[in-house]
Amino acid sequence: MADESKYIEVRTSTLRPNIKLGFEVYIGVAGKHLLYNRATDDIEKEKLEKLNQKNIRSMFIKEQDKIAYEKFINLEKEKLKDKKVPIEQKTQIVTGIAKAAVEEVLKDPTKKENFVQAEQAAASQVDLLLQNPQALEQLLKVANLDKTVYQHSVNVATIAIGLSASLGANEQICQVVGVGALLHDIGRSPEIPNNMSIDQ
Numbered sequence: 001m002a003d004e005s006k007y008i009e010v011r012t013s014t015l016r017p018n019i020k021l022g023f024e025v026y027i028g029v030a031g032k033h034l035l036y037n038r039a040t041d042d043i044e045k046e047k048l049e050k051l052n053q054k055n056i057r058s059m060f061i062k063e064q065d066k067i068a069y070e071k072f073i074n075l076e077k078e079k080l081k082d083k084k085v086p087i088e089q090k091t092q093i094v095t096g097i098a099k100a101a102v103e104e105v106l107k108d109p110t111k112k113e114n115f116v117q118a119e120q121a122a123a124s125q126v127d128l129l130l131q132n133p134q135a136l137e138q139l140l141k142v143a144n145l146d147k148t149v150y151q152h153s154v155n156v157a158t159i160a161i162g163l164s165a166s167l168g169a170n171e172q173i174c175q176v177v178g179v180g181a182l183l184h185d186i187g188r189s190p191e192i193p194n195n196m197s198i199d200q
Contacts, residue, residue, distance in 0.1 A: 007033050007060040010069060011100035012052070013150070014076075015059065016092065017045035022072055023065035033060050039068075055148075057103055080124060091138040094128050097121045098154040102182055106149070106189040122157060122178030126171060129161050136162045149185055157181035 007026060015021065020042055026033040036059065037043050051059075061069050076093050079085045101121035104114040128135050139158045160181035164174045 005033075006063040008063055008066055008069075009058045010061055011096075011103055012048070012057055012059050013096040013099035013103070014073060015043055015048060016076065016096070017048050018042050021068075023061050023068040026060040026062075027056070028058070028060060039065075057150075077124070080128060087132055087135050087138050090128055090132070091135055091141075094121075094124050094135075095139065095151075095154055097124055098157065098182060099148075099150045102150045102153045102185075105183060105186060109186055109189050118182050119175075119179055122161075122175055122182055125154075125157055125161055125178050126174045129158070130165055130171060130174065133162075133165070149188060153182050153185055156184060 015025065020040060021037065022039055024035060024039045025037040025043070027036040077097070079093060080090055098121040101114070101118040105118050108114055136158065140155065157178045161174050161178045164177045169177070
């Protein structure tokens with residue numbers, strides 16, 4: 001009997017290693033969705049690194065697991081406010097959120113929700129960097145491991161926010177700078193025609 005399930009694309013960068021996700025994760029192969037990780041199992045760090053090395057940006061979840069996925073993302077965002085969570089873990093969360101936002105904007109820059117996601121990602125970066133200036137070093141360590149355009153955009157935003165803050169910019173200015181830096185490569189989106197002028 002064929003699987004009639006509907007699947008939703010999720011960004012690989014939003015998944016975290018060594019914790020139970022609470023939803024099954026599937027990989028797309030030849031038009032099929034193959035179980036990659038069970039809901040009760042941890043995704044090993046090495047497995048996520050291999051996905052990154054193979055440039056696999058998207059995974060899938062069953063539509064019925066959408067609420068569990070959203071709950072997982074919200075719990076990850078809550079960790080950013082927890083003083084007991086180490087800076088290294090917070091930087092991984094912020095990097096994943098920001099990369100996912102950039103991936104979505106470059107995939108479809110016409111969707112308003114993708115822009116809102118980028119604004120929220122920049123806000124997370126700003127909050128982390130203003131509350132924990134030492135996070136700048138941790139965020140840039142990730143830069144040496146991932147050479148994608150998505151990570152490049154996160155790196156540019158990190159440096160721009162850090163520089164803005166060091167020059168005395170307030171949170172609102174840092175936020176605007178962060179969004180601009182995250183989206184500075186929007187012209188690389190295949191959805192933007194080559195002949196589109198800046199004024200359009």
